[in-house]
Amino acid sequence: MSATDLILHEEEFRKVVGLGERLRHDANARYVALIDRNGQPIASSGELPDVDKTALASLVAGNVAATETLAKMVGEQSFSSLYHEGEKDHLHMSAVGPIGILVVLFDERSSLGLVRLRVRQMTPDLEDVFNEMVERSRSAENPELEEFGAAMAEITDEDIDSLFGDRI
Amino acid sequence: MPFINYAAREITCKLVYYGPGLCGKTTNLQWIYENTQKEAKGKMVTLATEAERTLFFDLLPLSLGTIRGFAARFQLYTVPGQIFYDASRKLILKGADGVAFVADSQAARHEANLESLRNLQQNLAENSIDFQTIPYVLQLNKRDLPTAMPAEEMIAALRTRNEAVFEAVAVNGTGVVETLKSMVKQSLARLRSGTPA
Ligand SMILES: Nc1nc2c(ncn2[C@@H]2O[C@H](COP(=O)(O)OP(=O)(O)OP(=O)(O)O)[C@@H](O)[C@H]2O)c(=O)[nH]1
Numbered sequence A: 001m002s003a004t005d006l007i008l009h010e011e012e013f014r015k016v017v018g019l020g021e022r023l024r025h026d027a028n029a030r031y032v033a034l035i036d037r038n039g040q041p042i043a044s045s046g047e048l049p050d051v052d053k054t055a056l057a058s059l060v061a062g063n064v065a066a067t068e069t070l071a072k073m074v075g076e077q078s079f080s081s082l083y084h085e086g087e088k089d090h091l092h093m094s095a096v097g098p099i100g101i102l103v104v105l106f107d108e109r110s111s112l113g114l115v116r117l118r119v120r121q122m123t124p125d126l127e128d129v130f131n132e133m134v135e136r137s138r139s140a141e142n143p144e145l146e147e148f149g150a151a152m153a154e155i156t157d158e159d160i161d162s163l164f165g166d167r168i
Numbered sequence B: 001m002p003f004i005n006y007a008a009r010e011i012t013c014k015l016v017y018y019g020p021g022l023c024g025k026t027t028n029l030q031w032i033y034e035n036t037q038k039e040a041k042g043k044m045v046t047l048a049t050e051a052e053r054t055l056f057f058d059l060l061p062l063s064l065g066t067i068r069g070f071a072a073r074f075q076l077y078t079v080p081g082q083i084f085y086d087a088s089r090k091l092i093l094k095g096a097d098g099v100a101f102v103a104d105s106q107a108a109r110h111e112a113n114l115e116s117l118r119n120l121q122q123n124l125a126e127n128s129i130d131f132q133t134i135p136y137v138l139q140l141n142k143r144d145l146p147t148a149m150p151a152e153e154m155i156a157a158l159r160t161r162n163e164a165v166f167e168a169v170a171v172n173g174t175g176v177v178e179t180l181k182s183m184v185k186q187s188l189a190r191l192r193s194g195t196p197a
């Protein structure tokens, strides 16, 4: 297992989802998502029909990565937040520690000021859960993972074929 | 870094198609997209120029079957091959769990292949990813063209770590699934605990 593998357990997942729900409620937002810097969706709250959540996460991560690189290029330390103002819907993206990104989508029922305030209030809690997650991913005692990893090590061509099935 | 979600019993791996401009990276993804059942694929995201050159990345999310009780998901990315998009390539490689190097078989693109392979090694290093151990395959694409170099010559020049090699014609799907399967297998097998990054 590499040092950067991210493993999300039930407990932390519930916490993240709970925090996301609360933030969405407190900020009057339409949709809240926590993703990692590589664009993996981790948890979300709120409905966003017709929007592909994986695509959204990858574009946010790409956007943040590009902005951060740009910031470094011109001598700024790092990325803290990004805001996109649309006609109806607005998108607020902010850093959660070194590996997370918080995305908040809101409309006229909320405001940038309120979203900023709630995001700032919630970020330390989210960071804590993230740190727990990273700690646990790194800790050697992970019997569940040992077992899973051992099973994966014996993966065969037949396993892969059945994974693909007639899907592709 | 494979992302393992125990709560949802899902595992997600990021697989990146790398290679020189116009070698056929986007075409690999397009063929997979067009030939994958609806339930198994997400929306394909393409950030391209007017001329259909990749500007930032393409992304195709796939949800395949389950393995050892976990739903296996893959995010296929392509990088922009044009030399001046190097900063973007570096960003996309971040956190990659597997790489397919797509080489263009046309003799005129031989130098470009070599240059792109060097660039891959450098960008992996800058992302602290070890080129020697990351799941990796070599695809020789555009085998259909009359100007294609002999495969043995390409292998001698481009095969660097005894990786699997697939001859391909991405426009008609030849070798496309084989390339993907090889990356999938290697990246899952690597989940074994104790494997260094
Ligand atoms: N003859 C032939 N043409 C191919 C093959 N694969 C791709 N092409 C063509 O090559 C051109 C470039 O393909 P792309 O997939 O866009 O190339 P790319 O690697 O994504 O290029 P960049 O985005 O600029 O890095 C397109 O016109 C494809 O149709 C192949 O196997 N044979």
Ligand SMILES: [Mg+2]
Residues within 6 Å of the ligand: B025, B026, B027, B052, B053, B054, B078, B079, B080, B081
């Ligand atoms: Mg492309």
